[in-house]
Amino acid sequence: MLHYIITNRQILPDVNGEYIKPDGGETPSENLRFGTFDSTQYSATKDARKSVNLFPDPKAPDTATIMTDADTQPYSKDLANADTANLIGSKKFFAELYQTMQHTDGDILFFIHGYHTDLNGALQSICDLEKVYINDSSPVKQIVAFTWPAMDKYLRYRDDAKDAELSGYVLARSYLMLIDFFRAIFGPDPRKPFNEPCENNIHLMAHSMGNRVVENMMVELLSQRNGNITAIFKEIILAASDVDWQVFEDPRAFNKLTEIGERVTIYYNNKDLALFISETTKNAYNRLGKFGFRDYHKVPAHIYSVDCTGMKIEGGLDSKIVQHWYYKESRAVVNDIVKTLKGTRVENLAGVSRTTIPSIPIQFRLKS
Numbered sequence: 001m002l003h004y005i006i007t008n009r010q011i012l013p014d015v016n017g018e019y020i021k022p023d024g025g026e027t028p029s030e031n032l033r034f035g036t037f038d039s040t041q042y043s044a045t046k047d048a049r050k051s052v053n054l055f056p057d058p059k060a061p062d063t064a065t066i067m068t069d070a071d072t073q074p075y076s077k078d079l080a081n082a083d084t085a086n087l088i089g090s091k092k093f094f095a096e097l098y099q100t101m102q103h104t105d106g107d108i109l110f111f112i113h114g115y116h117t118d119l120n121g122a123l124q125s126i127c128d129l130e131k132v133y134i135n136d137s138s139p140v141k142q143i144v145a146f147t148w149p150a151m152d153k154y155l156r157y158r159d160d161a162k163d164a165e166l167s168g169y170v171l172a173r174s175y176l177m178l179i180d181f182f183r184a185i186f187g188p189d190p191r192k193p194f195n196e197p198c199e200n201n202i203h204l205m206a207h208s209m210g211n212r213v214v215e216n217m218m219v220e221l222l223s224q225r226n227g228n229i230t231a232i233f234k235e236i237i238l239a240a241s242d243v244d245w246q247v248f249e250d251p252r253a254f255n256k257l258t259e260i261g262e263r264v265t266i267y268y269n270n271k272d273l274a275l276f277i278s279e280t281t282k283n284a285y286n287r288l289g290k291f292g293f294r295d296y297h298k299v300p301a302h303i304y305s306v307d308c309t310g311m312k313i314e315g316g317l318d319s320k321i322v323q324h325w326y327y328k329e330s331r332a333v334v335n336d337i338v339k340t341l342k343g344t345r346v347e348n349l350a351g352v353s354r355t356t357i358p359s360i361p362i363q364f365r366l367k368s
Contacts, residue, residue: 004036004144005147010031011031030170035055039051114208203233239326245290267305307366308326313325314329
């Protein structure tokens with residue numbers, strides 16, 4: 001199955017063309033690149049080079065630059081119906097996605113992986129998500145993933161944390177580029193769009209330290225737009241969040257997270273061993289993905305948390321011990337996330353897949 005990727009990992013050339021540096025040992029670049037990922041090819045070969053097709057982009061900067069998005073990637077309304085075979089870079093990426101959504105009855109899941117994830121780990125995560133989230137019961141029909149230069153080494157946690165912050169600023173650039181693309185193809189008047197909007201949604205899912213990528217994306221977006229951000233996402237899912245449990249309290253950037261989506265749902269697990277190790281050996285603060293909100297009174301509207309502690313994990317022995325990947329390895333968690341992606345109202349989930357926590361109206365426990 002064909003999915004899409006965005007990356008700021010290092011791109012290397014050789015006689016056979018370009019490929020993504022696989023180990024994540026580099027510093028994050030502002031060199032945003034776009035391409036496709038063939039999950040069927042990867043599942044058969046485990047060969048990232050054969051399964052990833054990078055879109056050519058001679059204007060993509062190799063290092064940090066002061067050029068604006070308009071200088072590097074101008075858009076027009078004609079891209080909505082353009083022959084994408086003749087396009088490059090983000091033009092090809094956004095035009096293909098728009099045209100796909102126009103002819104597909106289904107949503108896009110935009111996924112951001114966490115730390116301890118090299119390129120092969122990121123690609124495998126897409127395959128895993130496809131297995132559990134693309135089916136007849138789910139609204140999701142395609143995955144777009146942002147893969148940043150994390151490494152498959154637990155001891156490089158601090159490096160990954162810094163890389164996540166830098167990658168968040170780069171991802172903000174991609175977000176603004178998409179807004180510019182939408183404005184170009186739809187025009188200034190939503191009552192008389194240049195091209196017909198589709199009825200499908202884009203959802204955001206961030207796992208572990210991918211939440212730190214999102215937090216720093218929000219910091220950059222808020223600074224760029226003086227607090228006024230155009231919303232793109234329908235549902236925002238934050239799973240096993242490796243950020244501190246005060247992150248939704250003003251003046252933190254997550255306090256404004258509903259500026260980019262309609263509803264936010266946090267899934268946390270008291271027995272998450274990865275976050276326990278993280279908070280006790282790396283940075284000494286309680287994690288959102290382990291305890292939920294520090295003070296729910298300070299959390300804005302339309303933000304909810306779901307306690308997944310005790311849910312059955314269906315992965316291997318490591319997964320059952322660490323309990324950090326339940327967003328894709330616990331059937332109960334996956335089913336609740338699917339209901340959330342469908343837009344099911346919170347009150348309709350209470351008593352069905354969740355139980356309410358007395359006196360805390362925005363927090364729930366998952367039913368086994």
